[in-house]
Amino acid sequence: MANESDQDFYNRADAIIELANTHISDSSRGKASASLMYANSRFAAWVSACGCRNAEELAAAKQQAVDYFVEEFRLMMEENLTDYIENFSLYMNPKQD
Incomplete structure (x- = not known):
């Protein structure tokens, strides 16, 4: 995961996230989330392919890549769910100034 620094x-x-939020007004949170997950998987597939010399090498590395990205x-x-549980009131009911 991310280095804290x-x-x-x-x-x-x-x-x-800000870009995804712009799509909520003409869609829904669920649809924006689904599109974001698809885009992330598409980008991760491209990153995985960039590390291979050919399709055969990518095919051989496919399960390892899937396992890595799913676990991450x-x-x-x-x-993030733990963070939302611990800060639910702050995140879901922010005070209006």
């Missing part, structure tokens, strides 16, 4: 990691994530997503999802 890599603020750019969080800045990139925030920028992508699971860890990040658990971390």
Whole structure:
């Protein structure tokens, strides 16, 4: 997962979330989330392919890549759900100034 000192990691994530949020008004949270997950999987497939010399090599590495990305997503999802549980009132009912 992200290195805690890599603020750019969080800045990139925030920028992508901001873009996804712009699609909620003409769609829904669920549809925006599904599109974001598809885009992430498509990008991860491209990253995986970039590390291979040919289709055969990519095919041989397919399960390892799937396992890696699924496990990383699971860890990040658990971390973020825990954060939302611990900060539910703050995140879901922010005070209006």
